[in-house]
Amino acid sequence: MSGRWIRIFVLTAVIGILVVGGWWFYMMAEAESTAVMPLHVTGDVEEVLTIRDPGDDRFDPEQIALRDATAHAVSLEAVIAAASPAAADYDVLLVGADGRSALLDGADLASGRIALTGDYGWEARMEDHPPASNIKNLDRIVVISRGAPPGETISIVAPGKNLAHFTPGQLYESGLQQRWMEVGRSSVSKEDRTFETVALKRRKAVDLEKLVDVGPGEQVWAVGELGEVKAVNGNDVLYLDGNTLVLSCADGNVRIDRLRGLIIDPPGRMITDVRDDAERLLRQDEPVLLVLIDGLGWHQFEYATEEGLSPVLSSLPRPDCAMVAYPPVTPVNVAASLTGETPDVTGIHDRRVRRANVPTIFSFARDAGMKATAIVGPMQGVELEIDPVLCTDAAGTGSTDDDILRAALERVGEGYDLMLVHFKDVDRAGHEHGDTAPETLRQIARIDGYVGQLLREWEGHVVIFSDHGMHETVDGGDHGMFLAEDLFVPYWKIDWRDRVE
Secondary structure (H helix, E strand, O other), rough: OOOOHHHHHHHHHHHHHHHHHHHHHHHHHHHHHHHHOOOOEOEEOOOOOOOOOOOOHHHHHHEEEEEOEEEEEHHHHHHHHHHOOOOOOOEEEEOOOOOOEEEEEEEOOOEEEEEEEEOOEEEEEEOOOOHHHHOOEEEEEEEOOOOOOOOOOOOEEEEOOEEEEEEEEHHHHHEEEEEEEEEEEEEEEEOOOEEEEEEEEEEEEEEEHOOOOOOOOOOOEEEEEOOOEEEEOOOEEEEEEEEEEEEEOOOEEEEEEEEEEEOOOOOOEEEEHHHHHHHHHHOOOOOOOEEEEEOOOOHHHHHHHHOOOOOHHHHHHOOOEEEEEEOOOOHHHHHHHHOOOHHHHHHOOOOOOOOOOOOOOHHHHHHOOEEEEEEEEOOOOOOOOOOOEEOOOOOOOOOOOHHHHHHHHHHOOOOOOOOEEEEHHHHHHHHHHHOOHHHHHHHHHHHHHHHHHHHHOOOEEEEEEOOOOOOOEOOOOOOOOHHHHHHEEEEEOOOHHHHHO
């Protein structure tokens, strides 16, 4: 072989070695980078974070000395700040992949660093804390709110009772069950054989019995952030997904993806029954009067009854306790009552939206050729398929309820098949003074008298209900939370024979 060919052979070999060596080093580097397990920041935070790169500029990365070497690190305070804690006061739970954990005061994290090491993956380095807080193979950082008020958390209620409330972070702290759940199946056929794989995912399941006592035979309803209501059965699973609680079937199919609360031993009535009851009576050619007493909770009615302030309502057959839709605010529940659907169907989830995705009982009456009217204050709760009678404060009394009563009494004898009358003053007084304040009780007594006048004049069936209750606050009253005071209301369905004479 000539010298020229020898040089070509040697050069080719060197290039091949460099290429293969470079590829090997590249693959090793890729393997090392992809081997880093992500770090999760979860619990009581507005934004669940997943961190894979310690060089992320959001966290002001730095190099720290660690076991005679250096490591990439980020500030623990900066990481938590990026997740936006839900409360100002909180604790932090550092959880390792092996289950070892450390609970720290959220106000004492200034010296804390989260480092990425080759030996222990993500590692907590808490310079001012005992060595037990230096969790290796860190899997997640859980923010746990302190003293979160009832109604602003995931709550468990029953008619007349607030049983428990907790945050996602507090559930992490109390302990969770690790449960494998099916998330899919696949199969492949080869040579007359079928090979099947069941895909599983480990979930952090919540034991309902550890949260609240559920009596034998008691039903449990789950309510979602969008107002969904599902009956919980024995095969359902509650599990945490980041900063939300999920209701799922045992096979992994999600029933509610953002749980708002649980109802233990729910009442036999829901506010959606208004539509069903009214339509059933109208189909029987029975005229129906719907009386909506805004802001009258079950506990307020019982208190007024005990004080002798509601003689008309108290003289009627005892009302059913009914659950309103979540959130317990007027547009949401006017829509639920008149459509017979929960907010996940109506599309009305707050005070800003007033047009439902589905028709109301007034659409049914109109299409059936019936005569219908709605008598309300200066603003209607939701848009209707008819033009409502809007009542203003003509006498300057600071109230429109007397104007609403006058307009209703003028129309009672005009042959209406369906009439809605919406009184507002109990709600107004409750906001200003409190749910059972003397001023609110006086309004309940006044509306009780108004209802009596309507019942004496109306020839037909009557449904009396409320759109929400009211809970006490420091400066008055409010509603809209997952609280028993807000969620349960009285519900009367009155046959003409039960009318006040």
